[in-house]
Amino acid sequence: MNKTVHILKKPLTMTLIAIFFGFLVAGIILAAVGYPPVQSLGVLLNGVFSSPKHMSNVIIKSTPLILTGIGVAFAFKTGLFNIGAEGQFIMGCVAATVVGIVCDFPPVIQIPLVLGAGVAAGALYGGIAGFLKAKFGIHEVLTSIMLNWIALYFSNYVCGLERFHKPDTIGTYAINRSGYTMILGNYKATEGGKAALMQNDFLKNTLLKTDVNAGFLIAIILAVLVSFLLYKTAKGFELRAVGANRFAAEFTGINVNRNILHSMLISGAICGLAAALYITGNSPHGIATLAAFENTGFNGLAVCLIAASSPVGCIFAGLLFGGLIYGGQTLQYEVGAPSEIINIVIGIIVFFVALTHIIPPLVERLSKGGKKHD
Numbered sequence: 450m451n452k453t454v455h456i457l458k459k460p461l462t463m464t465l466i467a468i469f470f471g472f473l474v475a476g477i478i479l480a481a482v483g484y485p486p487v488q489s490l491g492v493l494l495n496g497v498f499s500s501p502k503h504m505s506n507v508i509i510k511s512t513p514l515i516l517t518g519i520g521v522a523f524a525f526k527t528g529l530f531n532i533g534a535e536g537q538f539i540m541g542c543v544a545a546t547v548v549g550i551v552c553d554f555p556p557v558i559q560i561p562l563v564l565g566a567g568v569a570a571g572a573l574y575g576g577i578a579g580f581l582k583a584k585f586g587i588h589e590v591l592t593s594i595m596l597n598w599i600a601l602y603f604s605n606y607v608c609g610l611e612r613f614h615k616p617d618t619i620g621t622y623a624i625n626r627s628g629y630t631m632i633l634g635n636y637k638a639t640e641g642g643k644a645a646l647m648q649n650d651f652l653k654n655t656l657l658k659t660d661v662n663a664g665f666l667i668a669i670i671l672a673v674l675v676s677f678l679l680y681k682t683a684k685g686f687e688l689r690a691v692g693a694n695r696f697a698a699e700f701t702g703i704n705v706n707r708n709i710l711h712s713m714l715i716s717g718a719i720c721g722l723a724a725a726l727y728i729t730g731n732s733p734h735g736i737a738t739l740a741a742f743e744n745t746g747f748n749g750l751a752v753c754l755i756a757a758s759s760p761v762g763c764i765f766a767g768l769l770f771g772g773l774i775y776g777g778q779t780l781q782y783e784v785g786a787p788s789e790i791i792n793i794v795i796g797i798i799v800f801f802v803a804l805t806h807i808i809p810p811l812v813e814r815l816s817k818g819g820k821k822h823d
Contacts, residue, residue: 464755464802468769471798478793484786496779497772502654505661509731511771512664513538516723517749518756518763519672520571520716524589525758526679527712528692533578533593535746536600537571537717539739541724543604544570546736549624549728550613559627564725571721572714574600579713583706589713597746601739608738620737630729631662662730668764671719675760688712720746748774751799770795 476486497507517534524531531537548566552559574596581587607613613621626635636642637657646657655661679685690698691708699705723745728734752770756762777791 464757467755467798467801467804470801471794474797475790475794479786479790484784489780489784489786489790492783493773493776493780496776496783500654501651502658503775505655505659507768507771507775508665509660509662509771510775511767512662512668512730513723513727513745514748514752514770515668515763515767516664516671516726517720517746518752518767519668519675519760520575520719520723521746521750521753522756522758522760522763523675523679523719524712524716525753526692527688527708528695529579529582529709529712529716530590531575531578531593531713531716531720532590532750533575533596533717533746534720534749535742535744536593536597537574537720538724538727538746538749539597539600539604540574541567541571541721542728542736543600543607544721545725545728546621546624546734547607547613549628549734550622553625553627556627556629559625560630560729563624563628563729564722567721567725567728568718569721571724572718575713575715575717575720576710579710579717582713583709597742601742604736605738608736615735618737620733621735623732623734624728628729629734630664630726631660632656634662660731662726664726664730667722667726668767671722672760672764675719679760684711720749723749748795751795754799755802757802 472490476490479486479489497503517538520537521531521534545563545567549559549563552562554562578589578592578596581592582589608619608621615622626638629635631637633642633646633656637646643657646652677685679689687698687703688708688711690701690703691705691712695705698708727745728736748770749767752763752766755769756766773791773794777788780786780790781788
């Protein structure tokens, strides 16, 4: 009994239970509106795992979600709720696009320059919320929400500038090719490269037919580095101490306001990196006029929640989200089920993840009650 209780109280177990109930409720909803639930969920999974091309696209779709999830998780670990990841992602996209269009250096210079622009823009935008929190005590949720809208309209403003706007489109020109981060991007653009990749079905589907890029590898490395920073360094201890109890941290001599600012700077920088890798690694390699938020940063928030704010856990949670979003397109095409059902699944999963904070105390109470009964 004690072993069972211990397993049920583990965050991973709680998350898996939440995911199970998310799919269960989604199946019930599908059945209620007239769609075969088992077949529909089978189509969803088939749309993810049926071919190397699909799996490659899931990884591509998941990469910005993983990175924004890590950014939000970093802020969470230090006691801050970075709901401004969406705005930081948008500003990172704008900066990477502008620098990528204006500058045209060799790849060894251009790629770090474009990525650095995205990181700097995201860090600066996150730092604004951190500064207002540290200096004036203004809650980061309020400032982040307002900054999200400013970022959206600023992005649209840049899209409309004559220097960047591509005629007869709603977007900008693509960044210069020297800033692309696709794997074998220049090689597969040549006739010889295309012919060579066409001879192998796996390479044709994963490299030639998709924008597979270096972003996923960078996301994995970053997750490990962030975990190391948080748990193996003095700076990470300070940041987590401020998140756990800012008053106790201040009593021990830790500069709380400085660490709040540093936390939001780092969190924003990670979201900006997600944006820069999105621009350099995915067509059309530019930004477009936004009618509404594209939710990359907001979905990163959900990824963080499912991962229980674990940077490494964000890799798997991001892949889950990417699979749901990409597989949901297949569900709509083959079954006719509305794509909104995927948003319902995601929402239910997040809801049950939130409930996991209730379940461990409940399990503990039930286990104690069982002992008394015995």
